[in-house]
Amino acid sequence: MPRTTLTFLLVLGALGTQGCIQTLAIRSVGGILDNGFEVFNEETDLPLAENALGSNLKLLEALIKGDPDNRQLLMLASQGYSAYALAFAEDEDEERAKLFYLRGRDYGLRVLSQNKAFRSAMNGDAAAFQQALRSFSKSDVPALFWTAFGWAGYINLARTDLEAFAQLPKVNAMMEFVLQHDPAYYYGGAHLYFGSILGSTPTALGGKPEQAKEHFEKALAANGGKFLMSYVYYAKTYAVQTQDRPLFESLLKRVEDSSLDILPEARLPNAVAKKKARLLSERVHDFFLE
Amino acid sequence: MKTICLTALLALILLSHSTAQQYTIKFATIAPEKTTWYNVMKEYDAAVRKESGGRLGFQIYAGGVLGDEKAVLRKIRVGQLHAGGFTGVAMGEIAPRVRILDTPFLFRNYDEVDHIYKQFEKDFEQAFQQGGFVLLGWAEVGFVHVFTNTPVNKPDDLKRIKLWTWEGDPVAETAFRALGISPIPVAFPDVLTSLQTGLIDAFYTPPYAAIQLQWHTRAKYMIETPISDAAGAVLIAKSYFDKLPADLQEILLRNGRQYLSKITRLAREDNRKAIEQIQKAGLTIQKVDEKELPLYIEAGKRARRMLVGRLYTEEFLTSVEKAVEDFRKNSKASQ
Numbered sequence: 001m002p003r004t005t006l007t008f009l010l011v012l013g014a015l016g017t018q019g020c021i022q023t024l025a026i027r028s029v030g031g032i033l034d035n036g037f038e039v040f041n042e043e044t045d046l047p048l049a050e051n052a053l054g055s056n057l058k059l060l061e062a063l064i065k066g067d068p069d070n071r072q073l074l075m076l077a078s079q080g081y082s083a084y085a086l087a088f089a090e091d092e093d094e095e096r097a098k099l100f101y102l103r104g105r106d107y108g109l110r111v112l113s114q115n116k117a118f119r120s121a122m123n124g125d126a127a128a129f130q131q132a133l134r135s136f137s138k139s140d141v142p143a144l145f146w147t148a149f150g151w152a153g154y155i156n157l158a159r160t161d162l163e164a165f166a167q168l169p170k171v172n173a174m175m176e177f178v179l180q181h182d183p184a185y186y187y188g189g190a191h192l193y194f195g196s197i198l199g200s201t202p203t204a205l206g207g208k209p210e211q212a213k214e215h216f217e218k219a220l221a222a223n224g225g226k227f228l229m230s231y232v233y234y235a236k237t238y239a240v241q242t243q244d245r246p247l248f249e250s251l252l253k254r255v256e257d258s259s260l261d262i263l264p265e266a267r268l269p270n271a272v273a274k275k276k277a278r279l280l281s282e283r284v285h286d287f288f289l290e
Numbered sequence: 291m292k293t294i295c296l297t298a299l300l301a302l303i304l305l306s307h308s309t310a311q312q313y314t315i316k317f318a319t320i321a322p323e324k325t326t327w328y329n330v331m332k333e334y335d336a337a338v339r340k341e342s343g344g345r346l347g348f349q350i351y352a353g354g355v356l357g358d359e360k361a362v363l364r365k366i367r368v369g370q371l372h373a374g375g376f377t378g379v380a381m382g383e384i385a386p387r388v389r390i391l392d393t394p395f396l397f398r399n400y401d402e403v404d405h406i407y408k409q410f411e412k413d414f415e416q417a418f419q420q421g422g423f424v425l426l427g428w429a430e431v432g433f434v435h436v437f438t439n440t441p442v443n444k445p446d447d448l449k450r451i452k453l454w455t456w457e458g459d460p461v462a463e464t465a466f467r468a469l470g471i472s473p474i475p476v477a478f479p480d481v482l483t484s485l486q487t488g489l490i491d492a493f494y495t496p497p498y499a500a501i502q503l504q505w506h507t508r509a510k511y512m513i514e515t516p517i518s519d520a521a522g523a524v525l526i527a528k529s530y531f532d533k534l535p536a537d538l539q540e541i542l543l544r545n546g547r548q549y550l551s552k553i554t555r556l557a558r559e560d561n562r563k564a565i566e567q568i569q570k571a572g573l574t575i576q577k578v579d580e581k582e583l584p585l586y587i588e589a590g591k592r593a594r595r596m597l598v599g600r601l602y603t604e605e606f607l608t609s610v611e612k613a614v615e616d617f618r619k620n621s622k623a624s625q
Contacts, residue, residue: 125572126507159324162560166501166567202320202354205503206479240355287355289316289370 037076044260044267046275050088057081064107071111075143078107082150087272091279094157101153108147112140126169133177141182145189148174152193172197187266188222191215192233199237212238226263228255228273236280240287248287252277311339313346313534315526315542318362319375322353326556327375327429334549341541346534348373358478366527367422373526377431379459381523385417387602390610391521394465395590397614400558403430403519405617406610413606423525426542427550432496432561433516437509439491442576445469445585454481454490460600461593462494465517468593469586481505496520497564498557506568515578515586524550 040056043049060077067073082104089097113119121132136144151171155164179190192215199212216234223230231251239248255277260267321327328350335348356362356371359380365371376384378392390396397403407414407428418425436442438451448471455462455473466473476484484490485508493505494517500506524546531539569575578586594611598604 127572157324159322160326160329162498162501162563163567166506166564166571169504169507200322200353202358203479204320204354204358206482241353243355285349286351289351289356289365 037080038265041265041268044271046088046268046271049268049271050084053080053084053088057084068110069114071114071143074107074111075146078104078111078143078146078150080104081107082146082153083269085150085153087268090153090157091276098154098157101150101157104150105147105154106150108143108150111143112136112147115140126173129170130173133173136177138181141178141185144174145178145185148178148193149189183218184222187227187230188219191219191222192230195219196233196237199234199241202241207241209238209242212241223263226258226270227266228258228270228277231255232273232276232280235277243288245284245288248284249281252281311344311347313538315346315348315373315530316351316371317348317373317375317524318351318354318356318365318371320354320358321375326560327553328352330549330553330556331375333552334545337545337549338541341545342538346538346541369527369529372530373426373524375429375522375524377522378461378520379456381521381525382461382601384421384423384525385414386600387417387606388414388521388523389461389597389601390594390607392461392518393590393594393597394461394468394518395587396594396611397519398618401621402614402617406613409613410610418523418525419528422528424528424531424543426524426526426546427548427553429522429524429550429553430557431520431522432498432557434494434496434518434520435500435516436494436513437492437500437506437573438511438513438576439509441511441574442513443579444582445589451492452488452490454484454493460597461518464596465590465593468589468596470589482508485509496557496561497568498560501564501567506571506573509573511574511576512565512568513576513578515583517586 040049040053043052057077057080060073060080064070064073064077081100085097085100085104089100109122113122115132115135117132117135121128133144148171151167152175155161155168155171158164175190175193178185179194183190195212195215197212198208198215201207203209216230216238219227219230220234231254235248235251239245239251255273258270260270260274263270317331319327319331321331331348331350335350339347351371356365359374359376360383362371362374363376363380363383366374374380378389382389391406397406415425436448436453440447440451442448442451448469451471453466453471453473455466455475457475457477463473463475474484474490476490481490481493482503482505485493485505493509495503495505497506497512500509500512506512526542531542534542565575591611594607598607
């Protein structure tokens, strides 16, 4: 009953229990919430997951107010908001999605900013930023990945926001770090990122479809072909840019045909992938000449 | 009761018939979805659909999925597509004389640009028609700046840089030769890689594009004085346009002028903002010494002469140059 425990602890906090006890309590909650996320990721019913994730994110934020430097809570909020944007807002209401991606990014930045070198280089140029990334190690991969994920998600939707777009080299540098230190993290997430970036740029503007394909294949190898979002991005970017309609259709069919139980711990992202695959196949006439 | 039902049914049939789209213009652009360019094209599409009662609309292929401009041009010529967004190199294949707009140091500000576009509109429209296209509207790319990795204080400094030139673009190549530079031709998609390997260390592009292509990450300086103003336009195959009923032609053209000029306006705004971002990214905006300016302007004149016969007639060049001079004098006089 994680929810009950959480609420109880929150009430305890609100009642004005001594500060250190409150902090201790919240710290122990981190672990519960961590398991809570597992429960979310196993959920196949999208509306249920949407409601539950939404209310728990607010709860998380309340906890963060009481313990503003707690890395675990900040990480959960970062991942939670970005996941919410991707799963429940991006295809329905882009303005909401942009807002949530930014929250995801900003909670992640709060974790990363605990590193002094990063904090001072964050608003500097790309070279200084890249230099600062060297002060991180493999254990920082999750924070870097989810921060970059939220940031990239925002840039991708806010294509008219030039100031945001100009920051893309920084996001690339963070994902490059993930790629070098833990390429298998989050189902080969960094490979999926670079596959999408290189695959969606038109070859006329320097897109690299062959490199994109390699990244997608490596992501699929990392997740055993079971993380269905891989096929969705493969279809949406590489298959469209190379005008390979049979590949586009077979990738999306693969998503449609896959059981949600192939990867129980990723039932939710896979259910979201199925939704995105359906939306994408409805738009086939926008991508290929009839 | 029966009559009412019948009338309603008839009205429904008529309505569904009149809203069935009869003409779908297949249009391709390199601009990705969600960009200003794409968003305004969607507004154009919505306006056309509304005014035509759903008889006319666009099918937009964004993000260069159907290839670069030259590929789009080929697809239009064989009838697979009907319209496209084009810039200099492809426009030059359709209507060579239009490329006069891209020549170096012709314009100093957007007022001059607007004036010449307006004064010579009929000439350019006619040139497009001779090339088999109808102009739906200009969609300017904007002032082009040179980006370098070493400071450029005078034209001679340009001779020491390894400047890229777009393979197969006679205007850029001639412009640089007139400045005494031997540029290095590289295909457009390979520019970023060539900047990384050091094959080239300088390039030219509008500031907005520099950020979109991330080329700005490979430069230390941007020269403030633009070398040219890159033209752009949305063109539709004349063969397709001629088949449209007159009322749809009118709707298409009127809205085209309106929405595409909005793209031009927003592109200018984006280029201005891009320069701010470029400075934030650590690049220095390099001012050109007033004393050196005439050297560039003279080089521009020489370059324009070198293209006579290849892209336009001497007579046309003289008339455009004179119109710019006159406008400049008049605007100075009125100040």
